[in-house]
Amino acid sequence: MKDVFPKGSAWIDNKIVKLSEAKISILDWGFLRSDATYDVVHVWKGRFFQLDNHIDRFFNSTIKLKMPCSISRNKIKKILAQCVKESGLENSYVEMIQTRGISPNFERDPRKATPKFMAFAVPFGWILKPEDFENGLDVFLTDIKRIPPSSVDPKIKNYHWIDLVTGMLNAYEKGHHTAILLDENNNVSEGPGFNIFSVNDDGIVTPDHGVLEGITRQTVIKLAEELKIKIYEKPITIEMLKLSNELFATSTAGGVMPITKINGKNVSNGKVGNYTRKIHKLYWDKHFDPLWSVSIKEIL
C-alpha cells in the first residue's frame, strides 16, 4: 500500500507521522456517520494563504456541529506549519479535520464521544493545472441536486460527497473534466470542491444559496471589489449559465480556473475571458502580500 501515498506528513494522536501511518479507528463516528468537519488551506512558496479565514470557518463548523474545537488557533497554526515543514513541500494542500470521535462501548449518543483533531499536508493539487489554463475546464452539467440546506447546513464544511462523486463519475464517463450540480430549485449550485462564477453584461454573479461559502469564493468577491467589477450573490439559472460571457470556478485546489465549455460546447467564444484573467492574476499576486498570507517560518 505504501506506494499509493503522496509525499506529505500528518498530525494525529498528538504527534507528526508519515502519511502511511495516519489512521483513524473504524469506530470513529467521523467515519461511520461522516460526523466530521474539515477545512483546507494552501501553502504557496512557503506561505499560507488566508490562514485565519480558514481557521475561523473551521471553528464555526465545529460549533455548528456542537463539538467546538478545543485546540487553540495558535496551536492549530503550529500543527499545520509542522505538517508542511516535515513534508518538505513548498506548495502544499493542508487539511485540518475534527471528527466526533468514538463513543465508549459504541453507544449511539454522539455526546458521549470525545472529538478528535487531526491534520495533514500533501502536495498542492489542481482541479485545472496551470499548463491547461488556456484550454480551461469542460464541465458536465448534471441533473443531480446538491444536498440541500434543509438537510445539511452547507456552511458546515462536510464530507457528504456522494452527490458530488456521482457527478464526477458521470462527467468522467462522458469525457468531461468535472461536473456542476443543481440546487433544489434547479438553479446552479456548485461542483466537487469548487464554487461557480458567471460573468454577464452587468458584472459577475455567484450563487447565493445552498453552496459552501468557499474562502476562495469570498476572496474573489473581495478582489472583484478591489478591481471595481460589480459582483452579485444571486441565483444563476441554467440558461444564464449557458449564456455567460465568461465562466470560472474557484477552489483552494487551484484558485481561479476558467470554465470554457459546458457539456463540450463553448462558453461564449470558448476562450479565457478578461475578467477571469484579471481576477486570476490578482489572486496569485496576493499570495505574496503579508495582508493575505503568512510564511511557515513565521509560525514555527
Next chain:
Amino acid sequence: MKDVFPKGSAWIDNKIVKLSEAKISILDWGFLRSDATYDVVHVWKGRFFQLDNHIDRFFNSTIKLKMPCSISRNKIKKILAQCVKESGLENSYVEMIQTRGISPNFERDPRKATPKFMAFAVPFGWILKPEDFENGLDVFLTDIKRIPPSSVDPKIKNYHWIDLVTGMLNAYEKGHHTAILLDENNNVSEGPGFNIFSVNDDGIVTPDHGVLEGITRQTVIKLAEELKIKIYEKPITIEMLKLSNELFATSTAGGVMPITKINGKNVSNGKVGNYTRKIHKLYWDKHFDPLWSVSIKEIL
C-alpha cells in the same frame, strides 16, 4: 483509548484484529468524501438473521456506487462469521463496509482508487432496550429534512448522517429518546437508523419515498402479510402520524420497537398496541427458523 472499545473483533487488511487495532487511512475517500457503503446484520443466539438479504443489498449498494464488491458472498459470510466467533459474542451487531479506498498520489479521480472491504462485530445494540419495551420510545418530530433521493439514492446504504445526528442531538437536548425527520414534501421520512410504521384503522402504513429500504422494514412487510394484516407503502403526513392508533420503529438495532410518544405526548393511549406486539413476537420467533436464519457454526 483502549477502554472506549466495546468487546468485539474486526477484519481489515485481510486479517482478524482487535477492535482497537482496526483502522483506516485518513486519505481513504471513504472517510474524506464519505464515499462508502455498508450493511449491518445481526446475530441472535449464535444465528445470523436474514444474512443473504443483507449481503444482496450490500452488493447492490456497491454496484450503484460503481465500485462493485470483488469479494464473494461465501467469503463475506466467512469473514463475518469469523468476526463473531473471535469476539465471543452470542448476540452481535455485525457491520460490513466497502470504501472507495485511496487514489494513488491523492488524485481526485475516484476510479483510480482500489475499493477496500472491512467488517466488524460488536455487542448487539438496542435503540430501545427490551426492559423498556412497555414504555416505548418518545420521539421528537424535527423539521429537518432527510437528504432527498434527488441528491443521494437512499437505496445505497450510506454514512451521510449529519441530518440524522442533528436530529438526535436536538431530541436529546429536549429530553426525548430519538428523532424523526421529514422528507422534502413535509411527510414523515425516517429516524437515525430506523424506519417508521403507523397503524390506522385500515392497517399499517410505512413511507414509500426517500427512505432506506431497511431489511427489518422488508421483514415486517412480509410478517404483516403472514399475519393477514393489511400493509401499505405510501406517504405518511404529520397529521396521520400524530393520529396513529399505534406507531413503531424498525431497525437491525433492536428489531420492532413501539413508539408511544411524539414530542412527549401519548400516541393513542400511550400503550404498546396489539399489532406492534404481534409483529414483535413473530419477528423474534423467526430468529430460530432456518428459513430466516443461519447459525455461525454452519458457515465456519
